[in-house]
Amino acid sequence: MAAVGAHAAVYHHPVSGLSAPAGDAAYSMSSYFSHGGSSTSSSASSFSAALAAATTPPLPDPSGSQFDISEFFFDDAPPAAVFNGAPTAALPDGAAANATRSAAEAVPAPAPAAVERPRTERIAFRTKSEIEILDDGYKWRKYGKKSVKNSPNPRNYYRCSTEGCNVKKRVERDKDDPSYVVTTYEGTHNHVSPSTVYYASQDAASGRFFVAGTQPPGSLN
DNA sequence: CGGTTTTGACCGGCGC
DNA sequence: GCGCCGGTCAAAACCG
Numbered sequence: 001m002a003a004v005g006a007h008a009a010v011y012h013h014p015v016s017g018l019s020a021p022a023g024d025a026a027y028s029m030s031s032y033f034s035h036g037g038s039s040t041s042s043s044a045s046s047f048s049a050a051l052a053a054a055t056t057p058p059l060p061d062p063s064g065s066q067f068d069i070s071e072f073f074f075d076d077a078p079p080a081a082v083f084n085g086a087p088t089a090a091l092p093d094g095a096a097a098n099a100t101r102s103a104a105e106a107v108p109a110p111a112p113a114a115v116e117r118p119r120t121e122r123i124a125f126r127t128k129s130e131i132e133i134l135d136d137g138y139k140w141r142k143y144g145k146k147s148v149k150n151s152p153n154p155r156n157y158y159r160c161s162t163e164g165c166n167v168k169k170r171v172e173r174d175k176d177d178p179s180y181v182v183t184t185y186e187g188t189h190n191h192v193s194p195s196t197v198y199y200a201s202q203d204a205a206s207g208r209f210f211v212a213g214t215q216p217p218g219s220l221n
Numbered sequence: 222c223g224g225t226t227t228t229g230a231c232c233g234g235c236g237c
Numbered sequence: 238g239c240g241c242c243g244g245t246c247a248a249a250a251c252c253g
Binding site: 141142143144145161 | 225
Binding site: 143144146148149155157159168170 | 242244247
């Protein structure tokens with residue numbers, strides 16, 4: 001359930017093992033949640049549902065949430081820089097710009113001190129889930145599957161199917177705990193999500209985001 | 222019929 | 238130089 005709260009969400013650098021304050025975690029994570037338009041898998045639960053579950057106070061969940069964001073981590077970026085405001089730069093998409101604009105402005109990203117690092121920002125997070133294809137609002141085309149060493153589980157490779165957008169994503173089950181799915185995003189979408197989250201409000205106390213809607217203002221009926 | 226999935230082949234980087 | 242390994246390509250199958 002709500003393992004992701006202010007306490008459970010801890011940045012974890014896979015290489016350095018570095019961790020960062022959970023407060024930032026809550027904020028950056030929200031950038032990833034957008035709703036809806038699942039392309040293929042009908043069984044895929046929407047990511048926003050996950051967010052709802054994650055950001056909702058720990059109430060007994062009647063419907064029984066299917067997954068639980070447990071932790072996530074950045075890669076390919078100096079941890080210090082990332083947590084000092086670069087997060088938006090490391091985020092993959094336009095939805096981030098919409099959903100977390102205020103947060104982004106609150107923490108203006110300083111121009112990268114380091115020379116332009118290669119555009120290979122990555123973010124990964126682990127989700128407790130029955131299914132592996134999480135619906136993050138984008139349309140993905142699978143282009144490969146590989147079994148990796150040190151894991152009995154195959155790894156799946158996806159590419160954003162929007163033309164000109166070469167964001168990639170890979171998904172694999174946690175080898176130690178098969179009830180978890182590890183999703184890694186790589187790159188930045190050059191377009192808006194087919195189903196962008198248009199509203200998000202932040203809880204002042206916890207810093208967590210609550211998605212309020214998934215329709216563009218004005219398009220509501 | 223167009224887009225996606227599947228699956229083995231292929232390729233480049235890296236360590237030995 | 239060779240082989241392993243992770244990542245990608247691409248052709249054919251598949252599906253709505």
